[in-house]
Amino acid sequence: MRVSIMGRSPASPNPTEACAGYLVEGGEARILVDIGPGVVSQLVRRHRPDELDAIVVSHMHADHMLDLVTLRYVYPWRPLPQDQRLRVIMPPGSAEQMLDLAKGVGNARHFEDCFRLSEHDGSSPFSFGKLSLTPIATQHYIPCWGFRIEGDGRLLAYTADTAPCENLGVLASGADLLLSEATLRSLDEDATPPEPRGHLTPAEAGATARDAGAGRLLLTHLPVNGDGSWATNLAQEAFGGEVGIAEPAQTYEI
Numbered sequence: 001m002r003v004s005i006m007g008r009s010p011a012s013p014n015p016t017e018a019c020a021g022y023l024v025e026g027g028e029a030r031i032l033v034d035i036g037p038g039v040v041s042q043l044v045r046r047h048r049p050d051e052l053d054a055i056v057v058s059h060m061h062a063d064h065m066l067d068l069v070t071l072r073y074v075y076p077w078r079p080l081p082q083d084q085r086l087r088v089i090m091p092p093g094s095a096e097q098m099l100d101l102a103k104g105v106g107n108a109r110h111f112e113d114c115f116r117l118s119e120h121d122g123s124s125p126f127s128f129g130k131l132s133l134t135p136i137a138t139q140h141y142i143p144c145w146g147f148r149i150e151g152d153g154r155l156l157a158y159t160a161d162t163a164p165c166e167n168l169g170v171l172a173s174g175a176d177l178l179l180s181e182a183t184l185r186s187l188d189e190d191a192t193p194p195e196p197r198g199h200l201t202p203a204e205a206g207a208t209a210r211d212a213g214a215g216r217l218l219l220t221h222l223p224v225n226g227d228g229s230w231a232t233n234l235a236q237e238a239f240g241g242e243v244g245i246a247e248p249a250q251t252y253e254i
Helices: 039-043 067-072 095-104 166-172 202-212 229-239
Strands: 002-007 021-026 029-033 054-056 086-090 115-119 126-128 131-137 145-151 154-158 177-181 216-220 242-245 251-253
Touching: 002 039, 021 039, 021 145, 021 154, 029 131, 029 145, 039 067, 095 115, 131 166, 145 166, 166 202, 177 202, 202 216, 202 229, 216 229, 229 242
Parallel strands: 029 054, 054 086, 086 115, 154 177, 177 216, 216 242
Antiparallel strands: 002 021, 002 251, 021 029, 126 131, 131 145, 145 154
């Protein structure tokens, strides 16, 4: 199993980079997890959309799903037969938002003529080929789910967006590779009490990897403009294991 980085930027994008998007291949399947702004331009350098088994969206913030709008334009502007439509698995309760988004770009059928939209239930595993995904709710400003992704005897844990929370340990437990957000340069950048937090520092990502017994830690969704050692150093100190920063267009074996 392997993961390729289509985009790693937080909501405020790093120069020349796309927002969140991760191409996961294994278990006789190929899926794209999250599809933030700029991801489609990176995806089509490697694959046509019909070479994907599905797209899976973690939550409804724009930096994780807005390029679904762009992806629609890759298809001919006519309805596709049902069995040719790309499966898109959305978070629970997102149908009304997707309809509003479709109407906002000019056509209520913007998505449904080429995508097979559905929602996961927030907890039950679902599969494509022999690749299995288990959603785990995280703590964010809106409902959000990370995923435990299993295939070829390996386990990738993807945090999506999250603050420290009990479920984060469940999500990361025993992962061969923990793909973790590390958005915050300091806690001053997160919500302040009594509002709940929504993101991690690199040190918190490192502590999560350590406590979960993860094999490796790959930081993503973080501000990087040149040298990212500020993040890897903090994560390494907390984790004590192998730490890297997700590099755009790079592929990582799991």
